[in-house]
Amino acid sequence: MASVGIVGMGSYVPPHEMTNEDWADIVDTSDEWITTKTGMKKRRIADPGVSTSDLAVEACKIAIEDAGLEASDIDMIILATSSPDVPLSSTAGIVQDKLGCTDCAAFDINAVCAGWVHALDVGSRYVATPGYDNVLVVGSEIYSRILNWDDRTTCVLFGDGAGAAVISKVESGRGILGSWLLSDGSGSSVIEIPAGGVRTPIPSEGFVEGMQYFHMDGRAVWDFAIEAFPQAVRGVLDRVGKSLDDVDLIIPHQANINIIEAGMKNLGLPMSKTFTNLHKYGNTAGASVPIALKEAVDEGLVGPGSLIVTAAFGGGLAWGANAIVL
Ligand SMILES: CC(C)(COP(=O)(O)OP(=O)(O)OC[C@H]1O[C@@H](n2cnc3c(N)ncnc32)[C@H](O)[C@@H]1OP(=O)(O)O)[C@@H](O)C(=O)NCCC(=O)NCCS
Numbered sequence: 636m637a638s639v640g641i642v643g644m645g646s647y648v649p650p651h652e653m654t655n656e657d658w659a660d661i662v663d664t665s666d667e668w669i670t671t672k673t674g675m676k677k678r679r680i681a682d683p684g685v686s687t688s689d690l691a692v693e694a695c696k697i698a699i700e701d702a703g704l705e706a707s708d709i710d711m712i713i714l715a716t717s718s719p720d721v722p723l724s725s726t727a728g729i730v731q732d733k734l735g736c737t738d739c740a741a742f743d744i745n746a747v748c749a750g751w752v753h754a755l756d757v758g759s760r761y762v763a764t765p766g767y768d769n770v771l772v773v774g775s776e777i778y779s780r781i782l783n784w785d786d787r788t789t790c791v792l793f794g795d796g797a798g799a800a801v802i803s804k805v806e807s808g809r810g811i812l813g814s815w816l817l818s819d820g821s822g823s824s825v826i827e828i829p830a831g832g833v834r835t836p837i838p839s840e841g842f843v844e845g846m847q848y849f850h851m852d853g854r855a856v857w858d859f860a861i862e863a864f865p866q867a868v869r870g871v872l873d874r875v876g877k878s879l880d881d882v883d884l885i886i887p888h889q890a891n892i893n894i895i896e897a898g899m900k901n902l903g904l905p906m907s908k909t910f911t912n913l914h915k916y917g918n919t920a921g922a923s924v925p926i927a928l929k930e931a932v933d934e935g936l937v938g939p940g941s942l943i944v945t946a947a948f949g950g951g952l953a954w955g956a957n958a959i960v961l
Pocket residue numbers: 663664665668669672673748787788789791851853854856857860890891894918948949950
């Protein structure tokens with residue numbers, strides 16, 4: 636198969652910043668608890684009237700320009716989100732219309748926090764075969780709208796944002812070497828929005844106020860994540876014939892600094908081999924990996940020829956990793 640790689644990146648976070656202290660004015664929490672338990676200090680919150688598609692469009696515009704392309708050059712948009720503009724139709728289609736990409740396929744992927752690593756794998760397979768030269772792979776989320784702002788166990792953990800990559804054919808020796816993806820649907824209720832789908836419509840006999848919001852068994856997610864993160868890293872390296880020693884930087888899903896530290900320890904790697912920005916943005920779910928990857932590149936931590944491994948885990952349960960030579 637042809638080599639497929641990232642040829643442009645973009646990210647966007649809304650301007651409104653919310654600190655731990657701001658949350659302490661709303662729910663019974665503290666900067667000390669949030670910092671110790673998660674490493675988060677701030678997160679961005681989208682203004683009313685701004686949609687997930689709007690954040691995606693901003694990130695996509697930057698990525699398209701970074702790739703030296705026009706919107707009309709994009710053949711497909713794959714949007715990873717678990718906080719879509721509407722349950723139906725796809726948010727990718729709304730992004731396509733706002734960007735003005737005609738003659739272009741568009742669809743959403745929902746693998747929650749692991750959505751973008753899934754989308755990158757799917758997109759790379761399209762680019763490798765005839766018909767789709769330039770694919771936009773986007774992660775965009777507005778979790779502030781799906782969280783229960785009265786539930787301190789979840790509301791402080793997330794932020795809003797978007798990240799995007801344009802992928803195209805590249806010279807051999809670089810690009811997306813491979814991916815490793817896995818799901819365990821027996822854990823689907825560990826992270827879920829219990830109502831609003833066909834199982835429990837709103838309203839319905841089974842609906843209880845609060846079920847329309849994000850729910851999470853934090854301890855169960857912790858137990859899953861500290862194993863899933865290193866498993867995904869090892870899984871993809873094994874698949875592409877590389878070792879941990881070959882890796883320049885690991886870009887993990889920005890869920891929690893303690894999960895990342897436990898995972899890096901499990902891998903036997905120092906924290907200098909990873910990149911984190913969750914102290915600034917919280918957990919932006921499906922957007923966290925592309926936002927972090929873009930920042931790591933912008934900060935000069937990695938560049939052309941670097942081997943990076945993205946690794947993400949979350950609702951589904953779904954987890955996975957990509958090995959990429961920039
Ligand atoms: C969520 C998480 C930080 C909670 O940490 P924890 O050590 O498991 O804490 P617990 O849930 O046991 O709660 C400990 C106490 O803190 C309290 N607490 C929960 N949220 C709080 C908050 N925001 N502020 C203050 N106290 C809080 C709990 O009510 C509990 O109080 P209690 O002992 O009186 O009952 C941790 O479980 C975690 O990181 N899980 C993974 C979550 C994640 O990454 N999700 C995204 C996956 S993509």
